[in-house]
Amino acid sequence: MGQPVLGILTLYLNDNGLLEEKPIYQKMTVAGRKLGLDVYVFTPQDVNYKQNRIHALMFDPSTKNWTRKWRSFPNMIFDRCRIQQSHRFQELQQFRKKYGHLTFLNRVLRNKWTVYKLMRKDERFRPHLPLTRMYESPTDLTEMIRKYPLVYLKPVNGTGGRGILRIEKQQNGTYLIQGRDQSRKIISPQRVPLSGLHGRLEGWNLKANRYLVQQGIQLKLPNGRVHDYRMLVQKNGSGDWAVTGCAGRIGASGSITSNLHGGGEAITMQALLKQWIKNEDTVEEVTQKAEELGLQMAAFLEQSYGRLCEMALDLAIDRKGQIWLLEVNPKPAREVFIQAGERDTYRRAIVRPLEYAIWLHEQKNRRKNITTPIEEELPTPE
Template identity: 60%
Template structure:
């Protein structure tokens, strides 16, 4: 009986056909072979439509080398494609539309604004959402600044901490504001003080050519002056059931308004950082348990709302009282935060679970959960 086949769908980063997570895919191919799952990597550019074949990237475990091989379409597709402004992304949208009948382990989520509105429909999740508005004019900025002394401006489709502006109302000057942020290139914008008129102008310019949110800022500055948050991963297991995989703390680089690792941040074990932040092991444990329950319920709810998911990362802010806020959700999460925090067991689990879930899907001949189609 042939082995079930899983195709990891990704996008090249550039015309040189470089892949961002090649070392992760190598590891998944090795782990897949141990459980009887044949895994290869491909992008929409590798699909030969008339041949109905894929010029796949395959890894030979014995020789430790990558090569190209023509392969038939896989039994299941694990979509790792993140939004990028390129022709490659347009190719992806066409691929998803053309091959919508295939078995995808996960479907794309909608943008941050739609996800926020979806969560806000349920009181269970509404209490964990920061106040958020879709930026349409300076009136939206004013409303949020009246509500919260700290406000974040962020793109509705941004990833990796790009394009985020942090605004803080200054106590000493009624109409003086401290702003800092990160450009789309991840370049840090040093803090500076501006007047309200200047702030309005900066935000208008910042939001040109895209859609942005203005969001309540949660106090997350550590005594060191750096910002922090928590990355939690929930995944489907080998029985097709949502399970908590792990949680890690992220501490931002100096002068950074975000905690993303790509932006120079570093990772810590969540329980260690939470104990320092909340002041006791007992309060840290309570926050971890609450976060875990929230994550599992949120994943099931979003899957019901948008279609099949096999994993979900939640970026959480936890204030000094231990209240949890969902800052962002990501259906295509990186998992290096666990490796970097020294939690190698959780890192391995994070790699293996999608493979075990794929085996379950194959054995059950089960189209993952609801097959609702979702527009990008």
């Protein structure tokens, strides 16, 4: 029996074959080889559906070059595809439908609204979820802004801080609108009275673009920059959920989000918490509580949606030490740890999905040896 094979499923960012995370896939290939795992990268466009073969993208550590080679389907698939508005995403949906019976390390998580509604049903998580509602009419925003002095408007399927608006009531009764457009560009801050708020937001087509209205948590540091925490929870080589790490993120000056792609910077969780809360005992208590919560949430979401192997939880922590879940990211980047100077955590973040893949493969083989019928087959040529 040869090495187990892991295929990393991704999407090209454009029609010229650009891949966003190529350096990460390179590191995964090298780490996989050391673990005895054969790793290659592919997209739905690289699949020959008639012959059930894949024109795989392979990295050679000895030459440090990427080459193409026709390969059989892998034993396992690590789905790294993020939502994009393109024909490529439609091809991905067709691939998932046709080959959904194969062994995926991670199944698809639903949009922000569906995840929120699901998690609200569990009393363990309810105190940690900022009140959120779907924007159906201006009334939804009006009622929320009257209840909370700060609210956020977020696209249901948005990523990377795109299209997010922050609306905060000012002492003089006006409302300050800040945010980023769909290309992550910071928009000019605007102050409007409540009567002019909806008119100013008309161009955003909030209902058509499926926006959420979310209770805002005050997270501005003394220098005016916002901050939050990115916790990475992954399955380990024993098939168990574990917190790989948690790092702080500080947004760029004038930004309403902390995303690194939007100019934010990373810092260790402990250093940021000590700046924010200052009481060391509270910092320790909050850190432990956040990790417990992260593991509970990961297990709950996997139980609800099917097999998952990693997720990032974007957390806010207020001055009192209350932990809030802002968002769940099922396809997390790892750069926050290297930027925070946590090299060991960064390395662990790359290796853990590979260790989990090997564990999963061994479990599958063990079941095959116990039962005669093969539980999951590779595709049969048509």
